[in-house]
Amino acid sequence: MQISRLQIKNLYDQYNYDIDFNSEEKEQITILTGPNGYGKTTILRILKSLNPKSLYYFYIIKFSEIIISFDNNTILNITQNYKTEVESRSAIDYKDELEKEVRFIWNKATGEPLTHCVYNRTNIEKARRSYNFFKGTYSRRRAFDDLSNREKEEILLDNEEFNEYIAKANGQEQFLMQLKTLRSYYIPANRIYNEAYEENEKLPIEKVREALKDEMTNARFDYLIHSQRIDSIFIKKVLGSIYEDCSLSSYNELKTEVENQMNTAAEYKLAEKVEIPEYNEENKAVLFAYLKGLKEKFSKFSTILEKTNLFHKILTSKGFANKSVETSTQHGFKIKSNNGDIIDEYKLSSGEQNEIIMLYRLIYEVPDQGLLLIDEPENSLHVAWQKTIVDDMKEIASVKHLQIIIATHSPSIVSRGLSMTQDLYYLTKMYD
Template identity: 50%
Template sequence: MQFKYIYIKNLFGLYNYNIEFFREDENKLTILTAPNGYGKTTVLTILDSLSPESLYYFYLLKYEMIEIGLSDGTRLLIDQFFSEKENQEKDKTSDIKQASVKEVRFSWLNEDSSVLCHFLYNNNVIRKAKRNLGFRHELLFENWGQDSSKSDKELLRNKRFNEYIAHDIGQDIFLMQLESLRTKFIHANRIYNEANEKNDVLPIQKIRQKLQKYLSWAYQNYLQQSQRIDSQFIKRVISKEKATISEQEYSQLAEKVMQKRDELFYFRLTDNIAIPSYDKENSFILYNYIKGLGEKYDNYGNLVEKLNLFNKLLQTKKFAQKNITFSPQHGFQIISANGDMLDENLLSSGEQNEIVLLFLLIFEVSDNSVLLIDEPENSLHVVWQQNFLDDILEIARIKNLQVIVSTHSISIVSRGQENAIDLYYLQNK
């Protein structure tokens, strides 16, 4: 499921936005731009927080109402309002908001505006969920009037907390509905903000390690399936009537198998196995042999398509005096112009950012989902910024993605100006 529009009333107590996302079959790209402070990243975070883990974000964010239209015709309303505390709970020195009780209500509406399911946060359900899930020490601090920010932080990514509330109010279906909204949020500063403080593992290192695991697992599976297919070869050629295969039929199959072999060999996922020439007398045996090779190669599924796209887009970047090779042993390796192996950490920040970004887009974003990208221009050369949208649109077409980008980049906005929405002008209409 994808997004049609979002309407936000009184965001931060300041802004009202009515944003309609571009959703044509060949053009599902929306670019959000605005000066700092207008909530570009917040809009992306709102969309990304529509998950069973992250709903508590809507309890902490300041707004009056959010309405989100979905591609199946349903819509989600999120209302935040305040009611007065009981007299004995009021603090005469507090302002109106502090002397009130906050409630956030989620209503999932059908096309006819009937309520499909709902969810809510208020003081009672939050305290009950905390108490039953072992947050007793936080409740004690809150009763003493101490800061509850630590507790809030723990609840920002807490699926069990939301599952408890949903079950308690008889609305498990609400979280099930949220599962149909699949988003991937790629944050700004991808190179450094994911680094582990203890061992300083940078995202570029994690990406290489992930790719190595993907390729290694796929290669091991290929070897196992190859043994199974080889064991069936004798049965194939003995049990069947040995019909003569025409040279044309043989050549067509051989060409397809050779193309797969060459692609896999480039990524070191198979050996450079020779394909026998056509021999009429042995055509049946040879045909079944290369058919078996094709079946072995098919075990890689769409991995080769992803690798080809990854490699193709990296090649267009023309990293300065460097080439990239792939293998199950290393994931990828950086080779200098004189043949030396380079540590991936020695790549420029822009080169690292390109590899990290493209890997995430191609390998970790689910097909038919929503891709959210915040400030993709970070560390990218202006030439790469100009080509960014071309890369994104090619990936989006292959994976059927809806893409929503937040950016300050003039290069990106001008390249996709027909799909750009400026929140500054939207607010001041």
């Protein structure tokens, strides 16, 4: 499910936006730009928070209404209201002191209600008191009520159990189930520095290399298990009634296809090459059964090979200065200098690390047919690399069937994707 339109009213009591994501020329990509302070990152966070873990975000930001239209002809309406205690007070001046309520109403295009959720101070405080979602995380140090407001918000902004408690207490589980149909993935700005200062022993680039190694190792393990199963029934295929006859041309056509699959898998050390016999009229039934078995084996690599080919192709096109990137099951990826020396990944420039980290996340971690949100992809990248971002995103969106929304300040990205760009400064002027 993808987003076709986003309307935001009175964001921070200042901005109104109506953003169309459904224009065909955008090629599934929308670029948001505009001056600092106009809410580019906030818009990404609004869309990122449409999941069962992050609903509390709609309680802490200020807006009056958010309307999200989806390509399946459903509409999510989110409203934020305040109960005025003293009629003479200005709602804007005293909002932080008033009781707030956030309503989520999901309707079909006909207006027929689909599901809903209500978020207010009463059910939030009840959940805090009644459900020990923080037990084991903070209780060793101090009670939840003793935490600062910022620490409390950090917990509630990333807590699916907390929202499940509220939903269950109010009979609103269906709303969370509907949210799960939105497959979104958020890549924040300052990726290297934010993650590097977390309490981790490994740097982000090291974690990405090991994650890629695990991806490929798991793919090889699945292939070996799959191969054993196919080998175990090979004799039945040959001797039974299910084997197929074939002609010389059919055999050679399939042989070429299997060799291409095998060579690509061997290039990344996912499988070893095997010899494929030439066509023989006398043994054609056995040969064809063997060849079909190989095709079935190597088909297990279809997903990982498609991703790894794309990852390798884009990285290779960047032309890393005096070095190259190799991908394999043994290393994940390996950096080699032009004279053949191995370079530790953490010794790469910040721009090179950013490129690898971002591409890995885009290609391997972002769910297919989902919504990808990227904040400032230009971080640490040379202008020449910034100019290729739009083309890279087009290719990734095409392979993974993604909707991509980018927030950026980069003139290089904007100029390359001008027809895809929405400038928040000019959008606000449309309401003046």
